[in-house]
Amino acid sequence: MKMIVRSALLAATILTPGALAAQDNDNASSADAAEQDNDPDSGNVIIVTARKKEESIQDVPVAVSAFTSEDLFEQGIRDIEDLSRRTPGFVFDTPFGRQFDRPIIRGQANILGDSGVSVFIDNVNVTQSIRSLNFGDIDTIEIIKGPQSALFGRNTYSGAINITTRQPTNDFGGEFSFEIGEDNLYELLGNVRGPIVEDKVFFSIAARYYDFQSEFDIPSNANPSVGNESSFSIGGTLEVRPTPGWTTKFRLAYNEDDDGHFPIGLLGFEDLNVNVPGGIDLGGDQPFFQGVVPTAPPNPSGPPQIPDVIGPGGGLEREEFFFSMNNEFELGEYTLVSTFGYTREDFRDLIDSDGQPESFGTARIFGPFPAVFAPPPAPPGTIIGVGVGLLPFDFTTNDDDLQETYVAEIRLDSPQDRPFRWRIGGYYFRNDEEDDVLLDAFTPERDAAIIASEQATLSQVAAAFGAAFAFNAAGPLDLAPPPPEESTIENFSVFGSVAYDFSDRLTATAELRWAEEQQRLRVFDRDTGVLTSLADGSPFDVEATFNAVTPRFIIDFDATPDNLVYASASRGTKPGGFNGAQGFEFGFGTFDEESVWQFELGSKNAFFNNQLIFNIAGFFSTLTDYQLTENLAALGAASTVGSVTANLGDVDIFGVEIDAIWSPQALPGVTLGGNYAWTDTEFTDGTEATQGAVFGDPDLTGQSLPRQARHQASFYADYDVELTDDFSALFSVNGNYLSSRFAQVQNLAETGESFELDARITFDYRDNLSLTFYGRNLTNEDAPLGVLRFLDPSGGNGSFVVNGVVIENGFNLASAGQSRGFQYNNRRSRRFGAILRYRF
Template sequence: MRHTTYLRAATCASALLIGLGLAVGATTPAFAQSNDDDVRVKDEIIVTARKTEETLLDVPLSITAITEAEIERSGIDNIADIALQTPGFSFRQGFGRAEGGANSRPAIRGMSNVLGAPNAGFFVDGIFVSDSITSYQLDNLQRVEVIRGPQSALFGRNTFSGAVNFVTRDPGDEMRGRITAMAAEHDAFELNGYVSGPIKEGILYGEINGRFNTFGGDYENADGGDDLGAQETTNVGGKLVFTPSDMFTARLNLGYSEVRDGGFAYGALGSNNLNCFLPNVTGSFFGIDLSSNRSRGYFCGEIEVPDTLAFNDAELDQLGYDGIERDSFRSSLQLDWDLDNGYTLTSITAYNSSKNINIFDNALVSSATPNFSIGKSSRHDISQELRILSPRDNRFRWLAGGYYFEENDGEGFDAGGNFNPNGLSNRPRLFDSGDKVENVALFGMVEYDASEDLTLSLEARYQEDTITATDEVLGAADSTTRPAFNNVREAKFESFLPRLTARYALNENMNVYGSIAKGNKPGGFNPVPTQAEFFDPQDFTEFTRDFATFDEENIWSYEVGLKGQDGEGRFNYNVAAYYIDWADQQLTQSQPYLTASSGGNSGTTFPAVVNAGESEIYGFEAELFGSLDRFSYSLGYSFTNAELTDFYDENAEELFDTDGIPSGSPGDVDGFNGQLAGNDLPQTPAHQINASGTYTVPVNDSTDWFARADYNYESKRFVQVFNLAHTGDSHMLNLQTGIDRGDWSITAFYNNVLGDDTPLVVTRLLDFNRTLLIPDPVRSFIFLPNRRFTFYRDFTISGPRKSQFGVRASYKF
C-alpha cells in the first residue's frame, strides 16, 4: 500500500514537472487575457436566492456560487464535494447513501440535525427536494448556490439554517454537447454527456443528458464478499424550453435516477473497547451483569475507523437485494410571462416520487447467520408556486406569491432477522402508510432604495404546516395483502417568518449589509414502536407521553457582511459575521426496549426526536477568490461556536451517575442532574478551511497545461451532546493535472492524497450482545425490584473514501 501511494504521488509530480517543462518559453499575454475573462465572468455571476436575478456582489446574503465551469474544472461529483468548496457548510454522508438520519447531515453554520429532516433544504430550480440529494447528478447544472443563514421567508420549510439550490442549464441557440469518461482505482468508471440546442429555431430548444457511474468499493470485506462501499448510479434527464414569443417562456424539466449500491463501509467500535464511565459490575443475574451505577459505558477521545469491517452481502445477494436501492423521478414545469407593464408572472408546478430500500447488516461482523434489517418506503410530493414580480428598475420594488406543497408516504415493507438457507426469520411484511405533510404559504418581499447608496428590504412568509402521522400495520409474512394504517394523528403548526435586510454601497465595488431573520423547523410525531414489550404499564404510559410528539424549533439570526472586489475585477471577497439564538432544538435520545415478537428476550432502540432546549451560535466566514497572473485561486475560512445553553438529557444523567440514584431522589450523592449547558453541539466542526488553486500555462495557441489542488480542513466533530467522543480533525487534499485544448481535455487526478481516514459519521448505538441491569427507583425486571434491563453502549462508525488515482477525458462539440 505504501509503495502504491508513493507511485501515485510520483506520477502526479512527474506530470506537473513535464507540464512545467512544456510551458518554458511560452508567452503569457494570451493566458493573462483568458484568466482575466474568467475572473470577470465570476464577477457577473447571477444568483436567484431571492427569487429574482441579482449579481452575487449585490445580493445582501452570504452565498457561495459554484458555476458550471468550476464544477467541470474541479471534478466535483456530489453534494459532499460541494461542501468541501464552501466555508461554513459541512456535509457528511455516512452509511453509504441510505436515506435519512445519519446518512444526510448537512450542517450550515453549526446547525446539524441528528435525526429527522435536515436543517438545510435542497432545491432544484427552486423546487424542494424531499428525498435524498446524495445521488443527484451535477452534469446538467448552470451553477450551485449555497445560501447560508435562514431562508424560511422565501424558500420555506426546512431551510432555517440555509438552502442549497441546484440551477439547471437552459439549452440555447447553438447546438452543443459534451461527453466525459472517467476511469480510476477501485473499479471506478463514469460516462456522462449531454446534447443541447435548438429544435425549432427561435421557438423550441432542448437538452438530453445522461450519466452512468460505478464504484467497486475500497474497503476489504471481512465476510469475504465484494469490497465495501460499492455504488452504482444511473441518471437520465431532459429539458425543453418553449419561447413562442418574447413575452412567454415555458421550461419543462424531467429527470430519473436509479441507485444500486452494495454493502457500505461501516462497523462497530465494540463495547469491550469502551474506556470511560463504565458500569460498576457487582455480580450477575442469570448471566446478565448487575451494576451499582446507571451508566452503560462510553468512549472518551478520538474514535477511529475499525481495522475490520464486514457486510454479509453474499447472503444479501441470495435474498435478491442490493445494499441500497432507490428510484427517483423528478418533474417540473415553469411558466414565465413578461407583461407589458414590466411585471413578471411565474408559475412553477412540480411532481416528484421515490422508492427506497435500505438494508442494514446488524451483525457488523463476519457471520454465517447475519442479521438484516430491510425496509422499503415510498413517497411522492406535488407543489405549486405562483408569484408576481414588479419591474426591477423602479425605486420601490416588490414580490408576492403563494405556495402549496403536499408530501405523501405510500406503500412499503419490513423484513429482516437472522439469515438462514431458506431466507430470513422475518419474511417481508407489507404495509401502507398514511403519513403526510401539507404546507400552505403566502410570501412576499418589498424593496426600497432609500438613497442612491442605501437599499432596504423586508421579506416575510406566513405558512401553515399540517403533519399527519399514522401507525403502519404489518401484514402477514410473504402476503400480498396490505393492512390499512391506523391511529391517525394530526398536528398543525402556524408561523410567521420575516427577514429584514439593509445594504449600503460604500462605493461601486464594495457593499456592506445587515440582516435579521427568523427561521423555523416544524414539529411532528415520533413513530412509537408497536412491538415493544413493556413489563410495567407505567413504562408504556411514560414512553408515549415523553416521546410521541415533538414541537417546532425556532431561531433568530443576526448577520452583518461585507462584499467587494478590486477595481479591475482581479479578486472578490465576502466576509460575514453572525449570531443565532436557537430555541427548542430538535435532537435525539435513543431509548432501548425489548421486542414483543422475541418474547421479551431481544432488544433494540427507539431513536426519539426531542426538543433539547436552548442553544446559541456565533461565528464568521470569509471568502476570497481571484487570480494572480497564471494562478487562479479561492480561499475560505469559517469559525463556528455552537453551544448548548439549556439542555437536560436523561441519558447524560445516567452516563455520569456514580451512585445509582437519580438526581433529587433520597440518598443521591453525586448530584448531577443531566444539565449539559455549555457543551458544544454535536456533528459540527468549529473550524473549516477550504483552498483551491489552479496554475495554467499555454503550451501553444490552442492548448493549455494546468495543475490544480483542492484542500479542505475540518476540526473535530463531537459524536453526541456529552462532548466525550469525537471524530478527530480531517485533512482532505485532491490533486489533478492535465491538458485542455478547448474542445477536449485529459486530466489525471489523485484524490485524498494524504490518506485521510477520519470517520464520516459516528452514531451512538447499543451492543445487543451484552445485557445489563442497572438501578431504577420505580421499575422492576421480572421479579427483581428496582432494576431496569438495558445493554452496554456501542458506536457505529462510517469510513471515508480512500485514496484514489484516475484519469478523466472530456470532449466538447
C-alpha cells in the same frame, strides 16, 4: 483553457475574464444567456438567484456560495459531499453511504428527523436524496446560508441548496467526458443543447453512467459488494417561447441507483472507557466512549447474515423521477412566474445496522425479571426457575418505501428597475410517504436463528442462577414484521417582499411568509389492512398542525462600487412531527417545532481592479426547542431499544466566515484562494436523558451540538499556462480541513480532525479537448466520515452479567450497563484517475 474561478463561502467570486458567463434561471432567457456564455471574453459575473431574482453574486446581501458547471468540472466536484469540502459553513455527513442526506449549514445539525436544509432543483423543492445527482447536468449550484424561510419556504430553516440544471440554448453545443480511476471507477457523462425551432423551441439533454467497485470489496471481507456504487441517470429540458413575453420550460429526469452495503465498522463494548469497570468514572452509570473513535477495515455482515433480497450482501436500490414546469409571463411591466413540480422516489435498502460480522438473528436479554420459583417444601434460597425478559432483534435495517411530492408556486413581481419594488406569491407543498419493510427479509432462516438464540440464552441464564430452568417472562417472541405506516405532509403559505432604495447606495428589504402545515400519520394492521390502535384504544390516525410566521429584514449599503456592507435579521422554523408507531407506544409520539432567529453582518469587497476578492460575515443564531435524538431506554422505555426525536432545549451559535481570492496581474495565470469558517455552538438550556445516565445530571448547558465542526477551511492554488497557440495546461491543488466533530451531545466520542489534499493536471487543446490526471486524498486521510452512537450486540461483550457470569449469548438493553457501541463509516483512501473531455 478557461480560467478557473473558485466559488467561495460568502457569495464570493467574480469571474475573471475568460470564465463562464452569467447562468440563466427562470427569470431570464437561457438561450440569450447561452449566446453570452459562448463568448470567452464576455467577462460577466456569476449570477445567482438566492433571492429568487437575478443578482450578481458580489451584490446580493446574502451569504451564498455558487459553483458553475465549469467550476464543478475543474475542481473535480462529482457529488454533494465533494461540494461540502469546498464550502466552509456547510457539512455533509455520509455515515450511511448514499442512503440518506444529512446536510448541515451553520451548525444547525440533527441526527434523526429532517435536516434544516431543503434542496431546490429548477425551483422545485425535492425531498428525495441528491447523493447520486448528476453533477454533469448542472449549470449552477448555490449553497445559501442562514434561514431562507421567508422566500424559499418549508424547512429552509438553516439554509437552502438551489440547483439550476443545464438549460436549453439557441446555439448547438455540448460535451462528453469519460473518467477512469482506481477500484474500477468508470463514469461517462454527456450533454447536448441546441435549438429545435430557432428563437422558439430549444432543448437540453444529459445522461450519466457511473460504476465504482470499492477498495473495501475484497475477498477477505465477507460482504461481496461492500462500498460499491452504480448509477444511471438521464434528464432533459424543453424550452418553448410561444410569444415574446411568454417562456415555458418542461423538465423530465430519471435516476436509478444500485449500491452495495456501505462500509461500516463498530467500536465495541470492550473498548468503552467511561462508566465501565476500570474505565474513567464520570459519576453516571451508562457505558460510553471518550475520545477519537479509531477506525479499522469495515466489517459489515455478509450473505449468511443478510438474505439475498436486493442483491448479495444487501445495500440500496433506488429509483427517482422528476418533473417540473416553469412559466414566466410578462404582463406589461409586471412579471408573473409559476412553478409546478412532481417527484417520486422508490427506496429499498437492506443493511446490517450493527457493523459486525455476526448477530444477524438473535434473542437479546432485557432483564432479568424477578420471577423466581422455589415452592415448598424446597429449602430456603433454592432457585428452581427464573424468568428472563427476551426480545427478538436481527440488527438489520430494511426499508421498502415510496414517497411522492407535489409542489406549486405562483408569484407576481413588480418592475425591478424602480426604487420601490414588491413581490407577492402563494405556495403549496404536499408529501405522501408509504413506510414499509422488505417482507422477503423476514425469512424462515431468520426466525430459526432467533428462536435458537432464545433457547441458548435461557440455558445460560439458568446455569448462571443455578436454576433448573429459565423461561421467557416477556412471552412468546414476536417475529412478525412491523406494521406499515402512511404519512402526509401538506403545507400552504403566502409570502411577499418589499424593497426600497433610499439612495443609489442604500437599500432596505423586508420579506415575510405565513405558513400552515398539517401532518398526518396512520398505522395499519398488516393482515387486515385496518388501522391499528393507540394505547387508549383509539385508531392510530393522528394529526398535527403547525403555523409559522417567518420574516427577514435586510439593509445593504454600497460603500463604494466595489464594497458592500449588509446586515440582516431572519427567522426560520423547522416543523415538528411524529416519531412513528414505536414512539407512540412508549409515550414519545410527537415533537414540537424548532425555531431560530439569526442576525448577520457582512461585507463583500473587490480590491485592485478585481484582483483581490475578500468577503467576511459574522452571525449569531439563537435556537429554541432544538430537535435532537433521545434513546428510548434512557427515557424509561422498559421493553424496547430505539430512538426518537425530542425538543431538548435552547442553543446559541456564533460564527465567522472568511473568503479570499487573489488573481495577481503580476503573475498571469495564477489564482490563489482560501476560505475559513469558525462555528461555535452551545446549549444555553435543556436536558437529555442519556446525559443524565452518563454524567448523573441531565443538564445540557454548556454542551456543544453534535456533528458540527468548530473549524473548517479550504485552500487552493491554480496555475494556468499557455504552452503553444493551441495547447495550455492547468496545474491545480486543493486542501480541505475539518476539525473533529462530536458524535452526540455528551461531547465524548468524536471523529477526529481530517485533512485531504487533492491535485489535478489538465492539458487542453483548443479549448475543446482536454485530458486530466488527478489524485484524490493524497494525504491518505483515514478519519471516519461520521460517528454514530449505537449498540454492540456481540455475544458475551460483558454488558450483561449474572452472578459474576457473562452471558455469552446476550447483552443488556437497560439504561444501566447498556451495551453501547459506536458505528463509523470508512473514508476512501488515496486514489488516482484520468478524465478525457470533449466540448463542441
